[in-house]
Amino acid sequence: MFDPKSDYALNKKDPDAIVYIDAAGTLTRLTLADFSSPEEFKRWKAWSDESYHQIENAGIALSKRTLSLHGLPEKATTVQSPEDTLVEALEQREREEMRRLLMEGLDNCLTSAQRRRLWLYFVDGLTVRQIAEAEGVQHPSIVECLAAAKKKLLEYLKRMV
Known part of the structure; x- marks a missing residue:
């Protein structure tokens, strides 16, 4: 499922750019024109894909090991x-x-x-x-x-x- 707020998904969906959302929420695209050579762009694109992938997997692993208490009645969360x-x-x-x-x-x-x-x-x-x-x-x-x-x-x- 495509998450429009995921840097990893946005970056993977656009093979001609390195895509990220900055702290202000602005979507930024770095294309081949922003690099000195196609090799440099490919190196940074591969690095960003791998980095975003690791971050995404870490978040998934964490969410699989945790249980959200949101929406549970207070009595269910008290010990x-x-x-x-x-x-x-x-x-x-x-x-x-x-x-x-x-x-x-x-x-x-x-x-x-x-x-x-x-x-x-x-x-x-x-x-x-x-x-x-x-x-x-x-x-x-x-x-x-x-x-x-x-x-x-x-x-x-x-x-x-």
């Missing part, structure tokens, strides 16, 4: 540090242990009514009024039950942790 991995693993173990303690505490230190109401309130997201209506009891009794359940559970967790 988690070993410290972050360790902290994450420790936090996960701590969460699992706390979950186990909470479930154990719900089962061991609360009455079935306290456990059920605490679950409805914190896990299912029901309001105190909704729980009271569903169970056919007064609002204050649900408030007292939840307060007692929280107190018991906190005391249990303090003993266990």
Whole structure:
């Protein structure tokens, strides 16, 4: 495929000139008329072809060994540090242990009514009024039950942790 910005391709495409693009982006052609003899032109043309070819191959070899990160999501290009991995693993173990303690505490230190109401309130997201209506009891009794359940559970967790 022809790359119009490639010195190598431009130079190869024009056998009657040494073609290059300068730093300002200007295309320059050196022809036989710019040299003192046809032999000198041929020598410099052969040298420029070989030089451009080596430069082109070096760029191709580099691009074959590299992966562009352009266009990849940021998450795909970030690498988690070993410290972050360790902290994450420790936090996960701590969460699992706390979950186990909470479930154990719900089962061991609360009455079935306290456990059920605490679950409805914190896990299912029901309001105190909704729980009271569903169970056919007064609002204050649900408030007292939840307060007692929280107190018991906190005391249990303090003993266990």
